[in-house]
Amino acid sequence: MTSNPYQDDRGNKDRTITNPSGSTMTAATGTDHEMNTGHAFLIGDSMTGGYGKTGPDILHDCTIAVNRGEIAVIVGPNGAGKSTAMKATFGMLHLREGSVRLGGEDITDLTPQARVAKGMGFVPQTSNIFTSMTVEENLEMGAFIRTDDFRDTMAQVYDLFPILKEKRNQAAGELSGGQRQQVAVGRALMTQPKVLLLDEPTAGVSPIVMDELFDRIIEVARTGISILMVEQNARQALEIADKGYVLVQGANAHTGTGKELLADPEVRQSFLGG
Ligand SMILES: Nc1ncnc2c1ncn2[C@@H]1O[C@H](COP(=O)(O)OP(=O)(O)OP(=O)(O)O)[C@@H](O)[C@H]1O
Numbered sequence: 001m002t003s004n005p006y007q008d009d010r011g012n013k014d015r016t017i018t019n020p021s022g023s024t025m026t027a028a029t030g031t032d033h034e035m036n037t038g039h040a041f042l043i044g045d046s047m048t049g050g051y052g053k054t055g056p057d058i059l060h061d062c063t064i065a066v067n068r069g070e071i072a073v074i075v076g077p078n079g080a081g082k083s084t085a086m087k088a089t090f091g092m093l094h095l096r097e098g099s100v101r102l103g104g105e106d107i108t109d110l111t112p113q114a115r116v117a118k119g120m121g122f123v124p125q126t127s128n129i130f131t132s133m134t135v136e137e138n139l140e141m142g143a144f145i146r147t148d149d150f151r152d153t154m155a156q157v158y159d160l161f162p163i164l165k166e167k168r169n170q171a172a173g174e175l176s177g178g179q180r181q182q183v184a185v186g187r188a189l190m191t192q193p194k195v196l197l198l199d200e201p202t203a204g205v206s207p208i209v210m211d212e213l214f215d216r217i218i219e220v221a222r223t224g225i226s227i228l229m230v231e232q233n234a235r236q237a238l239e240i241a242d243k244g245y246v247l248v249q250g251a252n253a254h255t256g257t258g259k260e261l262l263a264d265p266e267v268r269q270s271f272l273g274g
């Protein structure tokens with residue numbers, strides 16, 4: 001076992017996304033703050049299905065879940081069905097079998113928009129911002145279902161990602177990769193979600209910016225928001241994961257705590273580069 005380089009590198013190095021004032025996000029009001037009972041807050045349970053009515057099954061009895069205030073990470077090879085599992089959980093896919101439950105309620109038949117109203121936020125892998133709109137307009141779009149005053153939430157997003165405040169009147173398409181991902185996460189936070197689904201939030205960013213984004217994600221989770229995320233940076237993501245899922249060909253290959261998966265020789269050999 002080598003020492004963990006991620007651990008050694010932790011810390012706010014990239015000033016552009018550093019929040020010097022510490023934790024500022026607050027979870028949605030009105031949530032019950034029950035302790036972790038071991039029952040998942042969000043679960044895509046034994047999901048089987050594919051794209052369209054006649055498409056082949058991509059997911060095969062696939063289960064992904066996250067407890068309240070925890071971070072669950074989905075890893076696996078390209079094409080394994082990670083994004084598909086996220087989309088299925090968010091209601092963008094017809095499930096032939098299985099169910100999705102949120103806070104104990106069966107939401108399998110709800111539309112994505114209805115799921116947002118129930119407290120789900122989703123940041124897709126691609127096209128997750130409006131590039132021709134300003135940063136602030138993107139955040140406003142994120143608040144689309146809200147009829148109340150969302151200025152406090154916007155202030156919280158700006159506290160979490162100070163660079164977005166600085167660039168709030170700039171077109172989002174002019175931002176760097178890491179900054180765009182902050183816009184995407186910030187947009188999803190505007191509905192005050194109870195659970196955030198993030199599909200590769202650190203795609204295409206440098207290791208330092210990845211580290212920073214993970215720090216911000218941990219900060220969000222500490223406010224009580226559950227995080228279910230897909231990550232290509234498997235080792236680093238599992239370091240911060242309460243729960244980890246390795247998907248292969250649309251099915252669960254390995255499941256455990258982040259620590260367990262990192263220590264599993266087979267997982268290390270096949271998915272973490274030894
Ligand atoms: N919109 C779609 N219509 C039909 N098939 C799709 C669609 N999106 C993905 N697929 C298929 O589903 C399978 C799983 O793709 P998916 O995008 O879920 O993988 P992934 O694990 O997220 O991969 P990556 O690591 O590259 O993001 C692939 O065979 C892919 O071709």
Ligand SMILES: [Mg+2]
Nearest residue numbers: 082083084125
């Ligand atoms: Mg994907």
